[in-house]
Amino acid sequence: MKWSINQLRKHQDAPLNFETDVEFSHLINNLQLIDLSPVHVGGTLSAKAKEVYADIVITGHYVMSCARTLEPVEVPFHIESLEVFDMNDYQLDAEDINRHEIINGMIDLKPVVEELVVLEKPVRVVKEDTEMSLTKGKGWEVVDEDQLQQEPAVDPRLAKLQDLL
Template structure:
């Protein structure tokens, strides 16, 4: 995804269309991903008199762990960006604008920009489709609301009051025999 400016000058009248697939497997560990699919970068480069405008469309799939259940979740990556490369190097743009780049080395390199966009677009966390339902009950437990908890507490108190303390059970038997 690297082109020389002289190569791109041939397309002065019409945009240079490109579509390439790039692997950023080295980002898996640093982004805490289970997997990262091959990233497709497509778009066009338009050459003007003193700049090259790159319209890019980046697609791919992140595979992340669900934040609730740790189940693998596939999260699509689909973003667009317009980057402008200054060919004359006059720094006519402000340093705060991340979409302007200097192309004084005579090359337009979109791979680094695509890698940056893959990093930026990664969501903080992902959730599986039924993860909220999975968290409501499990093996021997279930989540209940406050009213259900109050009712359950009343039922337990009522059953405890009917039960005889095992230490006093012998006395209860004597009382039952006398009657």
Template structure:
């Protein structure tokens, strides 16, 4: 998704609609080896063009195939991103503190959305993805002197430890009861 600044200036003062499907499979796989496959990415939105900048309002949808964190089976992970991206033609700043927006720069006379879309998709990938089977499975992996536990199990174990009184300190607890 590239446009020259001359092409964009034809829409100055008007809105340019965007409705494209792009293939970013290789670019995303090269950036993140965890990604096993990528569906075609659908980009819908519009661009507002002025003499100094282009503002893109984008809605990006698609699907990634990622490995399950427990079982390594393929998991479909949907992508649904809304973003506003600003490209300045000749600005020297890269961040607008007033609007709290990152500003992109054109490369020569070309506005290229592909790197921005790739970055937005990569930011959406979670650290862990679980398949439905792994979510439903109550039997987590274990081995000699180790086991995988959930956060809920850890919290429950901590609560049980707090309720139990160390037998070495039981006599001390009786001492304080006698003083009262």
């Protein structure tokens, strides 16, 4: 996923469309995943005066462990981003999140896509059809909203006071 500035200048009239699949197998261990599908990257590159705009769409899925049961869970992702590659020689600062420098006259989208895939990963997932295995313990229980809206049960120790009122 590398293009030279000269290549992009040939397509100044119309954007350059691209579509490819990229493997990031090294991210499986780094992100503590079970698996990572090939990442599909598509979009357009548009060369303007001193900037190149990359309008990209990234899709794929992570396979992660369920936080409750440790079963594999497939988590799809769909990322849309507009990245700007700047030909000017100025220092990029922390506010320029989507602005990148052009190195040796080449635009390389692979590190940008990798960064977006890493940032999109959720911290943890819970499988949708997982039962709440721990719903009660000593002195606590998990209740849903319907149970909260029901009238609270009267403490049997205070039931005799109810008769006096």
